[in-house]
Each structure stands twice: as structure tokens, then as C-alpha cells.
Amino acid sequence: MIEVRDITKRYGSFTAVENVSFNVEKGRIFGVLGPNGAGKTTTIRMINYITVPDQGEVIINGNPAGPQSQKLIGYLPEERGLYKKMKVGEQLIYLARLKGMSDYDARKSLKYWLDRFNASDWTKKKLGELSKGQQQKIQFISTIAHDPEICIFDEPFSGLDPINSELLREVIIELNQKGKTILFATHRMEQVEQMCDDICLFNEGKILLTGPLSDIKRSLGKNTVKIEFTGDGSFIDNLENVRVNNRSSNFAEIRLLEGVTEQQILREAIKHVDLTHFEFVQPSLNEIFITTVNDASARKKLQETIA
Amino acid sequence: MIDFNKFSIIFKREYLTRVTSKAYILTTLLAPLLFLSFFLIPIAVTLLSPDTERVVAIVDETGVIAPRMIEINPEQFIVYPELSLEEIRDMVTTGALNGYIIIDQDVLEGNRTPELIYGGTGGMGFVSDVRSAIRTSIRDEKLDRAEVTEEIRGIMAERISLSTRVLTETGEEEQDTSALFIVGIVLGMIMYTSMFVYGGIVMRGVIEEKTSRIVEVIISSVRPFELLMGKVMGVGALAVTQFTFWILAIAGISAASTPLLLYFFGSRVSEAAGSGDTQAAMATIESELPFTIPDIGMGLVFGFILFFILGYLMYSALFAAVGSALESETENQQLTMVVSLPIIIPIFFLSPVSTDPDSTLAFVLSMIPLFSPIIMPVRMAIMNVPLWEVALAVVLMTATFIALIWLSARIYRVGILMYGKSASLRELSRWVRYS
Numbered sequence: 001m002i003e004v005r006d007i008t009k010r011y012g013s014f015t016a017v018e019n020v021s022f023n024v025e026k027g028r029i030f031g032v033l034g035p036n037g038a039g040k041t042t043t044i045r046m047i048n049y050i051t052v053p054d055q056g057e058v059i060i061n062g063n064p065a066g067p068q069s070q071k072l073i074g075y076l077p078e079e080r081g082l083y084k085k086m087k088v089g090e091q092l093i094y095l096a097r098l099k100g101m102s103d104y105d106a107r108k109s110l111k112y113w114l115d116r117f118n119a120s121d122w123t124k125k126k127l128g129e130l131s132k133g134q135q136q137k138i139q140f141i142s143t144i145a146h147d148p149e150i151c152i153f154d155e156p157f158s159g160l161d162p163i164n165s166e167l168l169r170e171v172i173i174e175l176n177q178k179g180k181t182i183l184f185a186t187h188r189m190e191q192v193e194q195m196c197d198d199i200c201l202f203n204e205g206k207i208l209l210t211g212p213l214s215d216i217k218r219s220l221g222k223n224t225v226k227i228e229f230t231g232d233g234s235f236i237d238n239l240e241n242v243r244v245n246n247r248s249s250n251f252a253e254i255r256l257l258e259g260v261t262e263q264q265i266l267r268e269a270i271k272h273v274d275l276t277h278f279e280f281v282q283p284s285l286n287e288i289f290i291t292t293v294n295d296a297s298a299r300k301k302l303q304e305t306i307a
Numbered sequence: 308m309i310d311f312n313k314f315s316i317i318f319k320r321e322y323l324t325r326v327t328s329k330a331y332i333l334t335t336l337l338a339p340l341l342f343l344s345f346f347l348i349p350i351a352v353t354l355l356s357p358d359t360e361r362v363v364a365i366v367d368e369t370g371v372i373a374p375r376m377i378e379i380n381p382e383q384f385i386v387y388p389e390l391s392l393e394e395i396r397d398m399v400t401t402g403a404l405n406g407y408i409i410i411d412q413d414v415l416e417g418n419r420t421p422e423l424i425y426g427g428t429g430g431m432g433f434v435s436d437v438r439s440a441i442r443t444s445i446r447d448e449k450l451d452r453a454e455v456t457e458e459i460r461g462i463m464a465e466r467i468s469l470s471t472r473v474l475t476e477t478g479e480e481e482q483d484t485s486a487l488f489i490v491g492i493v494l495g496m497i498m499y500t501s502m503f504v505y506g507g508i509v510m511r512g513v514i515e516e517k518t519s520r521i522v523e524v525i526i527s528s529v530r531p532f533e534l535l536m537g538k539v540m541g542v543g544a545l546a547v548t549q550f551t552f553w554i555l556a557i558a559g560i561s562a563a564s565t566p567l568l569l570y571f572f573g574s575r576v577s578e579a580a581g582s583g584d585t586q587a588a589m590a591t592i593e594s595e596l597p598f599t600i601p602d603i604g605m606g607l608v609f610g611f612i613l614f615f616i617l618g619y620l621m622y623s624a625l626f627a628a629v630g631s632a633l634e635s636e637t638e639n640q641q642l643t644m645v646v647s648l649p650i651i652i653p654i655f656f657l658s659p660v661s662t663d664p665d666s667t668l669a670f671v672l673s674m675i676p677l678f679s680p681i682i683m684p685v686r687m688a689i690m691n692v693p694l695w696e697v698a699l700a701v702v703l704m705t706a707t708f709i710a711l712i713w714l715s716a717r718i719y720r721v722g723i724l725m726y727g728k729s730a731s732l733r734e735l736s737r738w739v740r741y742s
Binding site: 011045048050051067070075077079081083084086094095099142143 | 313520527
């Protein structure tokens, strides 16, 4: 559905995106991960044909990205906003018509979505008169009203209240079940872990990892120990060659580094606390993210020192 | 290159949301009223000011002038034969009387200039009324004494006025346009103001879309160039609508002004014209006004509109580019100054250009594309600018517009996506080079 082929984008001497390639397949939920400033938004803008790559190309549905492909895409940018002084109804029709819908189709589709979001009463109001949460709903509607084949959400959950956050999650799942392709960029791992089929991981304008989430996890193997216990957990501080994530007074997620086995951790734990749960698992996405990014910067540093 | 369907959707929104806004409707309607008041207030002031009658005592030693003056205006002139000069002076100082004039044989014979001694209030209108009354009285007295015939009196009363005509290349004579000097200055000022007003609307529109962040949603549907052009043209249509309305309104007011003036000037006009002849009445009014009402030719109206449109297109493109680099209107005055300067500079030349519209300076200034919209209409108002000069200016402006819109579009498409801080001029020049 979306093929990103070796794209590079520079702004003056700054390279925002360098030799990036990935494929998003039809009907999948694709997560674009990476720290802030890693090139996610620039890449998404190129997919949306808002900017064009200096090198490489973006293919949407078999054709290069362009005005035609824009009609297939619904885009929710990271920085959101609509016309504050324009009436909600007029505004939604305007945006849907810019996506190539006829006035009639736009009204029909908007009626469905406004009802679905309990927002039909707001059409005569100016956007600025709505609450923030209500404005967020109108923004989602504007993104999906033209029934796009591809939905692109840039940091969709940032700034949303919990109710709208849940609503958006439902809508994303619903759209996906209807066969729509979803691409979203985020740095919030738990949502990606819950929702994404495939991911790609950005850092400093380059892709570090890409592929189905399950394959990536499997390829890295089991290397994390999850324990739950009662008692004094201070022994965890004395463990060597490990990295501790997600720790609380009765829970810890311990990443094993070189030379340590899960059995050693188990023996150590039994000595100090009453274990209620012990599990040897694949790393969490958060763990993968941190490790990969750190490795990449370590490697870069090393290369710089050699050079 | 441009998707006309999308362009027209944007154009319509830009135009309709503004044309239906309260602020727009108010300014559109109120401006002609303002114009009308500029037009009527001086007239009203001229006509209605001698409201309070000021009384002047005539101390007439000749005994023949005072009755004539009282005949001219019985409410203004009075004689106090029983009072001494001292007593009359006291009345003036206490304010019971506005002034007095001593008329003796010397005055009548022209050996001495009569003096009006007065309380210092009353102004020019009062003094000129007294002057005219005394002049008429003395002249008539002298004419009577000389036993001059009716025929010669008629010649004396005759007023010869000078009307002028200009000889042009085509051999036709036209109405003299020296009063159009003012029209030129006014046109220049109107052009200057509207470049700022409409350019500012475009700039604020760009800033609004950028700061509200909707611009990214829109350019995921249309090319930035289509959005830019839709906006520039939409606001341009707004300006044309406004000016069309104003021109029609002013034409309407002018057409209605004859009966209006007759109403205000009623008594004087009938006095002067003596009959119901409207044209004669109008001529009388014009001679009484502190200014003349010049005829504005259709050529000038078209020229003004043409230069307005081209000027607007150039400046709105520049303002849009600047707007795309700003985070808010008040930020980075340096950038707004860069586009404002070419609008401000010609204003300093309005006076030399309008006094000598045919000079080399005027010619050169009117050929500089960014100055043409202000300078050329000024020249066109005052003189017959050769067609080739107008055509050359139009060609230069069109070429400049194409270059500017290209440049602006390149800045704009980068600028609208740059969040966080306003850019400097150097950054703008860098954006132009981005692919």
C-alpha cells in the first residue's frame, strides 16, 4: 500500500531523513517509532506529499505520491488545529471537498461520523466555542470523513483526554477491521505494543529496525526476567550485568546482559525475597527501543572515535 | 500546474468567509459615509457658519454710505447718530456691539482705507462680509455721482472668469486638470493605504492558518501553491468588490449631490442664479466652494483599477511569504519592514511627482515595478501619460509579479511548516533554495 523507497530529505546542511525504506502493507497497523526529532514527521509529510524527498520515492498504491494519492489518505498531524472562527459544519465540508468529495457525499459521510461521535449538534457553532475535547473529536472526523484507504496519525494520543484517547483507539481498530491501512507515529510504546502489526524504528533520520513486531521480538529472543515478590527488593541493586526496567516495591523487569542467566537471577531472588511470580520473556518494545537506540548511538560514537 | 477545482474551493472560502464578516460589511458601508462627510462638512461649514449675526456700527460723516450698507444687510449694520464715538467704543469693549467703522470724505474719495475696529472675534467670514458691503456701497455711490449709464453698470457687474483647456496630441481639447493635482495625491494615498490593508489581510490569513496549525491539514489535500493563490485571489476579489461598491456609491453620491447642495445652499443659489436653472446653480455653488469638483475620466478609473490589481498581486505575494515566516503578527518587525518599505518610499515622492508629473524623476519612479502602483496613478490623474509608458509599467509589474509569486511560493511552502519561532531574513533566503 505504501512503499517508501530509499528516501532522503535535507534542509540545508541538516539531514532530516536519510536513506529510509519500509513497506506498509494493506490492512495492517504500522507503527513508526522513534525519539523526538528522529525524522518521523518529515517521513510522514513525504508520504502525504506535503514535501517531496530529495532522493528516492514514495509509492502509494502502485503510483508515486501526488495529488491523486492525497485523496486516499486521511492525515492527523501532530500539531493539530482547525479554523477557530469557522462554523464546524462548513469547516468539515470544506476539508472533505478539498479531498475531492462532492458536496453531497461529504454531507452524507459527515452525518454518519457526527452521529457516531455524538457531535451533530455542534455543526452550527464556531469551532472556538467548543471545548478542547469536542474540538479533538471534530479533528478526527475531519481526518476520516472522506473514507480514506490509508489513515496516518502523527502522535495521535498526545494531548487527548482519556475518554477521547479511548475513542480514538476504538476508531482506529474499527477502521482497521474495515480493511483500512493505518500508519501511526508515536513514542509511546504501550500503545504500539497493543495495536501494531508492524513497526519501524527511527533514530537520527535513519531506520534502525523494521518488520512485523512479532518477528522483531522473536529475533531478539528471550532475555528479560519478570519477577513479583514480597519482601525487601534491595538485592536487585546488587545484581551485576543486568539492566532494571519498570521497577516497583514488589515487581521488577530485569534485562539480562552478557554472562548472566535467568537461573542466576532466580537463585539470587529466592535467597532474599518470597517470589510470587517468575517469568522468562521476550523484551518489551520499550526495552527494544531503548537498547536499539543506545546501541546505535554507541556505535556512532565508536565510529567517530576511530575516525 | 494548478488544480482549478481545488483552487476554486479555496478561493470561495477565502472570499465568502470575509465578505460575510461583520467588520467587512461595516467598513464597506461606512467608508462612503465618511467620504460623504469629508465632502459635505467643508460645504456645510462654508454655508452655515455666518449663523450669528454680528452687528457693526457705521459712523458715517458723509451720510450717504451708511444707508446703502444698511440696505445690503439691515441686520448687520446700524447707525447711532445720537451716540459719541467714545460711547460706541465702550459698547464694542463691553461686547454690546461687534465693531464700528468710521467713514469720512477721505474714505469716499479713496484717500484713506476704511478701518474696521472690532472685538477680535468673527473670523474671516465676518471681515469679508463687511469688506464686500463697504466696497459695493462706495462703488455704487461713486457710480451714482458720476451719473453712469445702466449699460456701463452692467459691464462693471460682469464677472469674467477664466476657463482653461488642454491641447493634447490627438488634437482634442480637454477640461483643465489642474484641480486633479489633489485627485492625484488622494489616489496615491488610497493606493498606499489599500496595499497595506489588503496585503495585511493576506498576511494575517497566512499567520492564522499557520498558528492554528490547520495549514498542515490543508496542504495534505492541496499544493501549497494552490492554497497561496486561492488566498491571494480570494482577498483580491474582496478588494475588487469593496472598490466596486465604493466607486458606485461615490458616483451615486455625486449624482445626488446637486439636489443636496441646492437644499443646503438654497437661498444663496437662488439669489445668485435667480432662476431654477440647475446648471447655473451648480456653477454658482462651485464658485463659492473652497475647491472645485474635478471630472474624473473613465481612463483614470480603469488605470487606477489596473494598477491597483497588479500592485495588490505583487504585495500580497510578498506579505504572504512574510506571514509564512512569522509566528504572530507582532513578531519580527524586520521582515514586515522589508515589504512595507517599497510601499512607504513612494509616499515621500508624491509631492514632487504631482507638481511635475512629466519629469524624469516621476518617469523613473513610475517604472520601478514596486513603486508603479502608487506613482503611476498619480501621474495619470494629473497629466496624459503616454500609452507606451503605461504599457511598459504594466509589463514590468506583471513580470515582477510572476517572479515574486514564484519566490513567495517557495518561501511559503517551507515557512508554513516551520513551527516554534519566527524566521530571519537570512533563513528565508535559505528556504528559497530548498527543493
